[in-house]
Structure formats: C-alpha cells, structure tokens
Amino acid sequence: MKVASRYCALALFGLGLTAGGAYAQGIEVVRYLSQETDPAVVRIQRAWVDGFIEANPGTDVVLESAPAGVINQRIATYVQAGAPLDVVHSDPGTAARLAVEGLLAPLDDVVEALGGRDAFLNNRLLIVNDHVYAINQAATSPQLFYRKDLFEAAGIAPPTTWAEVRAAAKALHSDDVIGIALAGGENRMTTIMAGTMLWQNCHDFFDGDLNVILDHSNAVEAAAHYADMLQFSAPDAAAWAFNEPPEAFWSGRAAMVIHWHALDLMMRQNPAMVENIGIAPVTANKMRATQTGGRYVALFANSTTLETGKDWIEYIFTPENAADLTGMSPLLYPPATSAAMEALRSSDAPTVAAYGDLLFDTVYPAAVDGYSEILHAGGLDTETCELKTTGVVNPFTSVVWNSNLYARAVQKIAYEGADPAEAVAEAAKLLAERVEEARSEMK
Amino acid sequence: MTRDRKVGLILLVPLIVLVLGLTVYPIIQVISLAFQQQGLYSQESTFVGLKNFASVVNHEGFNRSLSNTFVFAFGSLALQMGIGLPIALLLNKEFPLRTPIRGVMLFSYLVPYVVAAMTWKFMFSDSTGIINYWIRWSGLPIPASPFGSLDWAMVGVIFVNAWKNFPFMVIVFLAQLQTIDRQLYEAASVDGATAWQKFYKITLPSLLPIMLVVGMLRTIWNFNNFEVVFLLTQGGPIGRTETLPLYIYRFVFGDFSLGRGAALAVIVFFILLVMSVIYWRLYERTQGRFK
16 A cells, blocks of 8 residues: 555646656755635745745745635645645644644744744634644624615614624515625535634634534524524525625625625625625624634645745745735734734725725734634633633534534524424534544544 | 568557556556555555455445435436436427527536536525525425525536536437438328327337437436536535535545545445446347347
8 A cells, every 4th residue: 555655646646747857956946735726826825835935046936726616635645645745724723633643843943933833913823732733814704794775764773782783684574685795515515604603602612622512493493583583594504604695795685795805806806896895793692703714824744845934934924925815814914923014004005005994903803803713722611601711622623613513503493494403403413423533533 | 471461450559548547557556556544645555355344344334325326327318318318309309499499408518517506506505506596486295405404405406417418419410310310200190090009119229229328328427417516515514415425535534545436436336336237137138128
C-alpha cells in the first residue's frame, strides 16, 4: 500500500507542471491551496504571489483554488496519496481535526513575527497543546440583513429578539415577499443557523469534555423555533443551503436574511441597492451568541518547504496585505490583528467607505458576541448563559456540520410535524454515535 | 508457443497493464479498505474484519437509501425509455427536417451534468425560476419547486436525470429500428395487421434484446449517479432522495471514514453484479427465443 501511495504521490507531483519546472531550477515552491474562488479576491492573491516572489528571490507560490465544498476532498486526496501539502485555506472544523491528528506544522514563529498572540483579535488562532496550528483569515460572523423600505412601510423596527424577528417575518410575509430567507435543507448551512439558535437559547452540542449534550429542552426549543420560522421562508426552503438565502435577498424576494457576507458581492456590483439595506446584529433569546467561523490558514507538517510556507503565511497576514483582502470583501474578511484593524480604518477601499461606520460599529463588534465552538469547546456556559474561553479545541465539530443531524431534526419538525423532543432526542443519539465512531477512528 | 503468438502476447502487455492498473487495482484496493478502519486524513489502517459492513448495514439511513436508489435507478430508466422510445419511433419516420431534428435531440445528452442540474434548479427556484413562476401563476396542483417538496423531490430528480439521458435511448433505439427489415411491416400490412399489432409483434420483439442491454447499462449508470441528486437536493429533504452514492460520499467526507465508505461501495458493487447477471440471463433467453 505504501508503494501504491508513493506512485499516487508521484502522479500528483507530476501534475504540478509549473511547480515541477520551478523545482528543477532549484526554486523553493509553496503550493497554496485556497478555497477562494471570487475572481476579485483571487486577483488580490495573485498580486500577493507576485509581491512575495519579488521580495523573496528563489521562491515561487503556486496558487491552487478549490471551492469550499471541494477543498476537503482535495486535502484528503493529498493526504491519502502521501503527497506533500504546503499551505491550505481550510474550514475551521477541518483545521481543528488536522491539528489534533498531528498533520499540521506549528506556526508559533509566524505569530511571533506578526506581533505575538496578543496582537491577534479574539478567536483568530487555533491553539492545540499551546502551539498555534492555524490562523483565522476570515473570522466572519453572521448578521441580520433587512430591507429598509419594507420595514419602514410596515412601521417595524429592526428586530433584536426571537419574538421580534418572528413578528417581523410574519408581518412582512406574503405571496410576493418571503419574511425571512432561511435555509431548511439538510446541510451545513441549516446546521450552522440552527446551531446559532441553539446557542442563543443557552445550550450547545458538546460540553467541555467533548461529550454530546444535545438532548436537552433548550435544544428542543431552539429547533422548534427554527422550524417555526421556516413557515416564513420560501416554499422550497427544504432544499436551500448556503447560496439560496442571499440569492433570495438579492433578488428582492426576501425581507430579511441572516448571512455572513451577503452584501460584499452586491456592494461591488450594484452599490445603489445597498442603500436600501440595513444590517443589525443577529437576534438573541436567552443570551446573545453568534457564530464566528471563517477560513483558517494552516501549513502541513509534511511540507517540503516549511520555512518558505511560514514566510508566505506571514506575508499574507501583514497589515498591508490583509487590508487589501478586507478592502475587497469586508464582511467575509474582517482583520485578524489589531494592527490590521487600524490599517483598515484609514483604508480608501470603496467597499469600506460604502459600509462606513456600520463596519466598525455593528459588523466587527459582532465578533465580541462570537462563539467559536471549535476553539473553545464547552465555552458556552449552560448554567450562566455566558461565553467563556476554554481553549479546548473540538475536532468533532466537523461531524456536527457534515452529519447535519440537528438540521434533520429541524426538517422533521417543520415538514413532517414531528414531535420536537423526539426529533432532537433522535438527532442527539445519532450524533453521539457518530462522534464515538469518529473518536475511535482518530489517531 | 509460436513466434506470432509470442508477439501477440507482448503486444497485449500494455493493455493488460492498463486494465490491471486502472480497473483491477482500484477494485482490490476498495475491497481491502472495506475491511479496515481508516480515517480520511490518515494513512494508517487497522484490520477490523466485517465491522464496517455491519456498521453500514445497521446505519439509520441504509434501508432508506437502498430503496431510494432502486426507485431513482428504475424510475429514471422507465422514464428514459418512456421518452426515448416514442421519439426514436418518430425519428425513424420520413418527415421534413428530420436530420437537424435528430441532431437537436442530442442536446441534453451533450450538456454536462452540473449544467443540466443547475439549470433546472434555477428554473424551479422560488426566487428566480421561470417555471416556478409559471406554476404559481397557473395554479397547477403541483409544487412550484419540486426539489424542496417531501413528496415531489424524488420525482424532480428522476425527471432531470431522465431529461439528461433520454437521448442515449433515442440513439440506440433508432439504430436498432433501422435494422428491422421493411418487408416484415409490408407483409404484416398485407395480412391486415393494425399499427399497434405491427409495433407489438415486430418492432418491440426486435428492440427487446437492445432494450435489455441499454437497460442494464443505464441501470448501472443510474444506480451510480451522484451528480444529479447531489446538485439538486443533496439527498434531502429529510433523506427523501438520498441514494447509495450520496451515502458513500457522506461516510467518506462527512464521517471521515474511508473504511465504511469502501464497505458500502463493495455492497453496491455486488448489488450491481447480481443485477447484471439477471439482465444477462434475460438477454440470453431473449436471444434464444429469436434464434
């Protein structure tokens, strides 16, 4: 099997013709596997590559883009083939799993070069056994986007609680307008949205010891609330995932949507429409908590160019370069460091100027309420309904996101009329089984 | 061994290497993985005997996925044949512009799966879909977007799969229809046979062997189809369209378990093997009847 893996590795290696040519010339090549496919952002990444090569003679960076839904398969293919991977742009759940499995290289010296851990904002560093293994490049938090014209016409203020958002959705819902564009499919989007409501109801998927604690009345209440809200979403919401809610909002069909960066693309393509859109923090119930997720940059331990890989990561996180990315897509790429945040305040990027104070007063402070269940497992205190930092990295969040059992419970309640307690209990039981299977298969 | 035979064998070597490398080796590798516990991000594995198979068969969604797969595979097959056969019969007739129309009929078969699926999804979308709009406007008693409906999601994915692949049936049936001796129809007409009798007694028996062959091929392809269902519904809502290929995907990339994914792939392989044997027996019986 090892021989076979080597052949596969050789084949993958051979496919990298550009990289191969560079190797032949003795150039240190870093392969950057990015999940960014937005052409405008890819252009920025290409400019970084040019700048890096110019600043570091004898190096090259091969930019490889794979959409978010594909990048994990790509990473797995490399790992299974035994092919060396360099820098990857992974989702936090996968980054945590890779770090815990010992596949990533520590990035402590990169963090030091960027000003040390204190220079980074909250929830930006993935730390396992006191080593930094990944840096969050897109610590984006969901916001509530709403159409000002519809709210003003109905005389409704932006909602701040579950009861208010339900009342607004009900009042604005009609044959022509969807009250709130919520995904109801059995997928990661519904899982994350329902998970956010779970936190807002002062509960969590795991405790600090990584045991599944989903079978709880607060989880039942949150799932029932989500299912109830789906009646004010689209008739085909049962098939909706990440793209459909913002599409419904852009098309003018939805009065509200909860999303991370729904406006960034619209801001670039049709700034006039944005004037009619308001942004508010996501609603709260027993507590205010929202997801802070993002895209983590990590370096594989089996990289043949570890030092150059680290140099590349340091380069893309310098305040100037980070500001380019944030300037292009401010909602998706909030600054990772205090220095980058300051650099952004004086940015002349049109998108930053267009968002204005909203960015610094509403969007970025949302990260204060942001909960990274991956970096701080058990960080939601179910007794006091407060967030705390535990530093316990949870490698099983990817099981929650990929199995989508909580989303299925929501679907059963919403579309089959299932008893919420039974639906959630079943989801909790199955999730516990899946987590145990994953635990037994981890190194 | 003669010199010619030796040369022949040597010339076969590249082909044998290719078949071994591209077909036999992956099959052995998957069967081997099915008996091991191995994570997606790990190269280390442990032999676990039949544990993966037991885990897969006892998994909460296995029976549902299995029955969904049969419904999807045979539903698609029936619809593909149901659309393909009449069109092939029509295109076998002489009429103006027959040749360009035959070309146009191939269109959906030439469209990549991802384009076909996304186009239909877009047209049925509640936010932007034109068909969705027409259905809502006309008040037809069907959901304006079938992919989000518990009762209609499977119908929707079968329809898109059939739309994508019916030209394959048209091509094959048309080719076979053109081999039927015209004198058979003329003789039947002289004997006073009706159009239905001619179809039932001449056309259908002539098509039967090829129907079994394409039936087998399309059953295998439908059974293994991942793209259409994944792109349209991702197996939802509530598992209504979750088929075995999606289940394999879920094991491997959802649960990070190569072993269980491989075990399910082996199960699918044997189901298809059994179905292929049945088809082949039917084919032989049909051939025997016409000898």
